[in-house]
Amino acid sequence: MADTHAAEPTRRDFLYVATGAFAAIGAGAAVWPLIDQMNPDASVLALASIELDIGAVPVGQEITVKWRGKPVFVRHRTEKEIQEADAVDISELRDPQTDDARLVKGVDGKLHPEWLILIGICTHLGCIPLAYKGEYDGYFCPCHGSVYDTSGRIRKGPAPLNLAVPPYEFVSATKIKIG
């Protein structure tokens, strides 16, 4: 019917366009669960944060814990280590950061420089550095010779960045929650 074609294109097209759009919305919504199912599930997310009792770590010692499948160094620094970290000229660092910038305030609102929490993965190619080794008594990575100081900042060797600080907070004076 030539008349119908010319007379009402808008109404007919609108119905088809609306139907097509409506169907596309549904198809799109149906795709989301297929993608989201690959995201971390509830049991993995439950392990996404850990609470750690750090009161048992004596001064001048360090423990390593597992968090999200990665090693985390928890070092109870001595006064000497803290002073050495503060004394460094930031402009000389490959990845300039003050020691304070790598700390987190406690429940008392004050920084606690005696606690150094770092992700124990070398920022070069991912090996786990050794603690209390290397020129600065910070960390030394045996794979390619990166040297970190007592704040975990890169000083020598091929690593481009400082050892990463994980997201953490103090739950109490002796307890931290990582992640």
Add this chain to the structure above:
Amino acid sequence: MKMKMIQKLSIAVAFATVTAGAALLPVPAAHAEGAEAHFEHMNWSFNGPFGTFDRSQLRRGYKVYKEVCSTCHSMEFMHFRNLAEEGGPEFSDAQVKALAAGYKVQDGPDQAGDMFERPGKPQDAFPSPFPNPEAAAASLGAAPPDLSLIAKAREGGADYIHALLTGYKDAPAGVTVPNGGHYNPVFVAGNGFIAMPPPLSDGQVDYEDGTPNTLDQMSQDVAAFLTWTAEPKLEARHRIGFQIMIYLLALAGLLFFATRKVWSDQH
């Protein structure tokens, strides 16, 4: 076109019949010789397409499980963190942490290679009263089934559980109860004799919200709780299902008119 309407109508009726038939008619399951329990169909809050759980009922039910059932029955697919999830008893994160910490959980090995005990955490599973079914059977005579899925693993679900817990009675005259058995006509699987002694009695569990702690009430609450443990996504399923149904009805409507329009140039 008249014929099209008849076709569509017959398809719609056929689908409705298949759907209704499958959903309403229980698949004829066999019943043991003799005992055929008819149990009460309760008005659960989670019944029907718009059903939801009653939060306080789930919390009471959890208390009953924790204080009575968990002595013998494990719940291996439940974790403490589930108690804080949406659609369940919805305890707060702090409450769940405290609940979990009240249990001792085995962990390890430590640096020395030994297993050790530590307080529970939200990510831990509900601890099992026995290390394995064999130990349970050795201790109790028969292994009590895990309760995570029991509401889906028995015909009648929550109705059956409630009926079973309230179904203990004295054996009728002339019926001998075998050793270690208890008379409960609802327990069709054992021809009316069940190894579990009546687990509940009036006043057994204290309810903090003031609900009367009668045997019937506790049975209902724990049945509801067990329905949630078997189907924790029930509320999300109903909610999303409703939205999808509305969407599909609208889509079918649009396609109906689009089809008619496309075919309108045919007689």
Add this chain to the structure above:
Amino acid sequence: MSGHSTYNPSNGFSRWLDARLPILRLGHDTAVSYPVPKNLNYWWTFGGILTFMLVVQIVTGVVLAMHYVPTTAGAFASVEHIMRDVNFGWVLRYTHANGASMFFIAVYIHMFRGLYYGSYKAPREVLWILGCLIYLLMMATAFFGYVLPWGQMSFWGATVITNLFGAIPVVGQSIATWLWGGFAIGDPTINRFFSLHYLFPFLIAGVVILHIWALHVTGQNNPAGVEVKNKDQDTLPFTPYATVKDAFGLSVFLIMFAYFVFFAPNSLGDVENYSVANPLKTPLHIVPEWYLLPFYAILRAVPSKIGGVLLMFGAIAVLFVLPWLDTSKVRSARFRPLFKQFFWLHLVVCFALGWCGAQMPDNVLFSVGSIDFTVTYFARILAFYYFFHFLVLFPLLGLIERPKPVPESIAASVLGGNAAAAKA
């Protein structure tokens, strides 16, 4: 039906591609310009619905396989992990499990449509046989898949069916052992069933392609059973006429699918499968999923084990040779009054066989005097009729019945109004 391609590439890219890999042309010829009889009713939308369901099952299956663990120790727990922890895992699992049932509902409607309208008759014999092959592969896929959750029914259903192979004389036990990879269903079995369950749907997809190819060679059958005589008068282009109609049919089907997934997800299953498999405890009542029940009834109806196996497979095998059993010159049951009655009887018999498959075989339905009419007795009568229908009635009815006058053409049947519009 396969005429010249009318595809005309409309832009530079299309022309370039068409000269190198004419895939757009193939798409156009298959689903846009492809001529479809004008008089198709909604029973013809189920082919499209089936294709959709195959895609749904493959897609949900592949994502479920990202979380499933195919070991006896881990399988049941991995399914619960999917239901409880995996994001939208419960949607994926319920869609896949109920999707299998929907797939079979659709395939049965599709097959019965074929039986009613004589779609299996020449020149569509190969089309029909490919369809039977798809059906067989579907049943195998479903069988493997049902074992994977490792519930009581998974284990015991598989035990019963694989034990049947032991009934084969001489080599039976070796075959059973070979299937199991051991002396009973166990870890080797579940692992290989997982592999085969992942594989078979792609075999199905391959045969579906052949099935559609065969269809496009002969063209669709239609409710009048009369071949296309004049392309312009008798047919319409697939797009938009069949596309939109198939889409509408699919949307109604999806409403039913969604009802099951979201409001009655376990109604078609068995509660026993929510108990983990226990090789030392047999469930009171071993039953396959509903879509296999008629064959299960035939299996149990026969008193001998090997006889039951032969007749069960025979019930499927007989479908393959239907094109040569039916002697009628008239295709569609619309014009075959006797055949039509027996079609409905056969349909009822299939439902009744399914019902029998779910009952305890010794249940007494009623007694006449001292004779107990049991489920088994009833199933035997029904099974007898099932074979009688195909092996005796199909050849006989074509010879003795007087068919109604068949329309001159499809166009005539559509314009003919009342005569052709008479309910199928």
